[in-house]
Amino acid sequence: AQSVAQPEDQVNVAEGNPLTVKCTYSVSGNPYLFWYVQYPNRGLQFLLKYITGDNLVKGSYGFEAEFNKSQTSFHLKKPSALVSDSALYFCAVRDGWSGGYQKVTFGTGTKLQVIP
Amino acid sequence: GAVVSQHPSWVICKSGTSVKIECRSLDFQATTMFWYRQFPKQSLMLMATSNEGSKATYEQGVEKDKFLINHASLTLSTLTVTSAHPEDSSFYICSARAEGLDPSEQYFGPGTRLTVT
Numbered sequence: 432a433q434s435v436a437q438p439e440d441q442v443n444v445a446e447g448n449p450l451t452v453k454c455t456y457s458v459s460g461n462p463y464l465f466w467y468v469q470y471p472n473r474g475l476q477f478l479l480k481y482i483t484g485d486n487l488v489k490g491s492y493g494f495e496a497e498f499n500k501s502q503t504s505f506h507l508k509k510p511s512a513l514v515s516d517s518a519l520y521f522c523a524v525r526d527g528w529s530g531g532y533q534k535v536t537f538g539t540g541t542k543l544q545v546i547p
Numbered sequence: 548g549a550v551v552s553q554h555p556s557w558v559i560c561k562s563g564t565s566v567k568i569e570c571r572s573l574d575f576q577a578t579t580m581f582w583y584r585q586f587p588k589q590s591l592m593l594m595a596t597s598n599e600g601s602k603a604t605y606e607q608g609v610e611k612d613k614f615l616i617n618h619a620s621l622t623l624s625t626l627t628v629t630s631a632h633p634e635d636s637s638f639y640i641c642s643a644r645a646e647g648l649d650p651s652e653q654y655f656g657p658g659t660r661l662t663v664t
Contacts, residue, residue, distance in 0.1 A: 440588065467655075473657050474551060474640065474642070474654070474655030474656045474657045474658065475591075475640070475642075475655040476655070477653075521590065521591070532579050532596060532644065534593055534596075535593075535653070536590075536593075537590040537591045538590055539588065539589055539590045540588070540589075540590060
């Protein structure tokens with residue numbers, strides 16, 4: 432089975448500073464990776480995905496992620512953090528099939544706290 | 548964008564009773580819906596996949612008779628937790644997919660917090 436790991440339960444960053452939320456993956460074959468964000472009392476929202484191509488993927492709300500095959504990582508980044516970026520972030524990987532559709536396996540989540 | 552709602556947002560029930568959670572796609576037809584369970588500080592665990600008009604596909608380890616899933620229409624799927632026990636207390640999240648195979652087209656509901664006393 433494919434899996435992703437998020438080594439940090441929480442990341443704190445000052446507003447205006449760059450942020451990184453870490454994710455490493457373990458897959459057989461080519462990885463198909465995602466980042467989602469979950470705001471309080473709201474559903475998960477898709478941020479970006481990597482399939483093939485450029486290692487730097489740009490997504491919603493100014494976020495980007497860097498795919499690194501040698502380090503099996505897919506870290507989420509943003510050049511300048513906003514207080515409104517404070518949320519729970521999930522890394523995910525495509526992982527097999529269920530009911531005829533592709534499943535997604537999620538990491539444990541990293542809480543991002545942006546300090547004013 | 549596509550909106551998925553869940554009702555109720557939170558529910559408290561007594562041990563031994565059953566509780567039904569609704570998942571609705573508000574502005575699109577959801578041919579497939581997914582039900583997840585999320586524990587504190589843990590990732591979302593896929594429980595089952597339901598396709599409109601057919602039986603749900605349950606993940607290994609998920610009790611079919613305990614977690615009844617019905618996807619009767621293209622906009623509504625329900626999860627019924629039967630004979631609930633305190634260990635069933637959790638955050639249940641649904642997601643819906645309209646068409647295509649790209650997981651990024653999966654739209655998530657806000658979740659339902661279930662507490663069994």
